[in-house]
Amino acid sequence: MAQYTSLPSPRGRPRSFDIDAAIKRAMDVFWSSGYHGTSLPDLLEATRLSRGSLYAAFGDKHGLFLRALDRYIEDALARLDAELDSSRSALAGLRACLAGYVDRTSGVNGKRGCLVVATTMELSAQDSEVNYRIAKFFRTFEARLTAALTRAQETGELAEGVEPASAARLLVCLVEGLRVVGKTSPARATTQAMVETLLDRLTG
Structure with a gap:
């Protein structure tokens, strides 16, 4: 649900704007250009805010960045929960989950990175x-x-001898590494084959 904040206008009347929309727009800019860029x-x-409104709502650029990063992480975990939905088989x-990472590391999505x-x-x-925030994520x-x-x-469904916690750590390293390699536009078939090879090893 969108959240709104009211700030005083120069004439003393409240001015409202959609905080969620502003954070999303800021997130897109930081995602494309980086923090320092x-x-x-x-x-x-991007946010369509005045300097005063931005500082009143978020404190400063760093405060807005933290809100944008939080939003990105929330979206990523919500997507992960949907992919790992316990109503379907774990495998x-x-x-x-891995198919989603293949999509996000291919083509235009891959070039944008994470x-x-x-x-x-x-x-x-x-x-x-x-x-x-990053470590917690x-x-x-x-x-x-x-x-x-x-x-x-x-x-x-898991191959004999595979330890879940160790395999999970390996998967995190794999998919985050794919986000880096995706910046170089590898062939989708290559990324897919890599993921399938690892799954085959984990599931026997």
């Missing part, structure tokens, strides 16, 4: 607030894959 004028143009969920990966490389080492991602792989193990 995005200027305040870029954000003002089907894992296949859906905001989490780009932010990790650009800011995580020197920005504790960003690093906290990877822990959550790994935990949800571990749960799915444990279900697969319980139903006999």
